[in-house]
Amino acid sequence: MPNPDDFQYAMEASKVLHEPARRIDTFGSTRFEFEVLSEPMDSVGSVRVRRGEVQAQKPQLIKPEGFSDIELEGFNPQMLEVIEHLKQNGVDLSFLRYGFQFKRSEVAEEIVHDHMESVKKKALENVRRTGNPSLVVIEAIDDSWEVGVMKFTIDMIMKSSEINRFDFKRRGLM
Numbered sequence: 001m002p003n004p005d006d007f008q009y010a011m012e013a014s015k016v017l018h019e020p021a022r023r024i025d026t027f028g029s030t031r032f033e034f035e036v037l038s039e040p041m042d043s044v045g046s047v048r049v050r051r052g053e054v055q056a057q058k059p060q061l062i063k064p065e066g067f068s069d070i071e072l073e074g075f076n077p078q079m080l081e082v083i084e085h086l087k088q089n090g091v092d093l094s095f096l097r098y099g100f101q102f103k104r105s106e107v108a109e110e111i112v113h114d115h116m117e118s119v120k121k122k123a124l125e126n127v128r129r130t131g132n133p134s135l136v137v138i139e140a141i142d143d144s145w146e147v148g149v150m151k152f153t154i155d156m157i158m159k160s161s162e163i164n165r166f167d168f169k170r171r172g173l174m
Contacts, residue, residue, distance in 0.1 A: 004085055006144060007082055007085070007144070007147060009141070009144075010140065010141045010144035010147035010148065011147055011151055013140070013141050014138060014139065014140045014141070014147060014148035014151045014152075015138065015139045015140075016136060016137070016138055016151075016152055016155065017037075017120060017123070017124060017137040017138065017139055018123075018124055018127045018135065018136060018137040019136060020032055020133060020134050020135060020136050020156075021133035021134075022133050022134060023156065023159060023160040023163055024056045024059065024156060024157065024160035024164065025058065026058070026059055026163065026164045026167035026168065027058055027167065028058050029055055029056065029057050029058050030055070030056045030058075031053055031054075031055045031134060032053060032054050032055075032056070032134050032135075032136055032152075032156070033051070033052075033053050033132065033134050033135045033136070034050075034051070034052055034053065034054060034135075034136050034137075034138060034149055034152065035049060035050070035051050035123055035135065035136070035137045035138070036049070036050040036051075036138045036139075036140050036145045036148055036149065037049055037116065037119055037120060037123060037137070037138070037139050037140070038050075038139070038140050038141060038142035038145050038148075039116055039142060040111070040142050041142060041143070043111070045113060045114070045115060046111050046112065046113050046114075047111070047112045047114060047115075047116055047119040048109060048110075048111055048112075048142055048145075049109070049110050049111075049112055049119070049123075050107050050108070050109045050145060051107065051108045051109075052106060052107035052108065054149060054152075054153060056153070056156070056157075059164050059168075076146060082147075082150075116139075120137075120139065123137050124137065136152055138151075138152055
């Protein structure tokens with residue numbers, strides 16, 4: 001598990017190369033497929049490709065008196081420490097306070113013997129060819145690749161929050 005400085009570096013170095021066309025659904029769960037590209041530290045001219053999915057459960061509006069801890073299923077348990085570190089350092093995780101649970105599926109992993117730029121180009125061409133609206137392609141640090149997935153989920157929450165709040169208000173729930 002990365003220390004706070006390594007975590008910060010991994011957050012800054014992680015890049016979403018292709019963002020899904022969809023957002024988090026307000027009244028149902030949402031599944032995103034991810035492909036994380038990273039360069040192993042001990043292997044020049046190779047790229048590790050990890051594939052899996054992240055599932056955001058339907059947002060649950062929780063009043064301040066009913067607020068519960070953030071649940072992360074399938075992630076390293078120390079990720080909760082990272083979340084607490086972010087909260088203590090003033091990072092606004094307000095939409096996470098709505099009680100999302102992120103579930104990370106089993107991850108398939110392969111080593112591609114090619115250069116990062118070539119692998120990125122092929123991954124993006126594949127996205128354009130398949131048109132998968134749920135696929136995210138992320139470039140991340142190899143030993144902290146989960147941070148790249150976490151960064152994507154936080155970004156997706158921020159981009160979905162306005163839509164979700166509008167939907168809650170429209171149904172008279174807020």
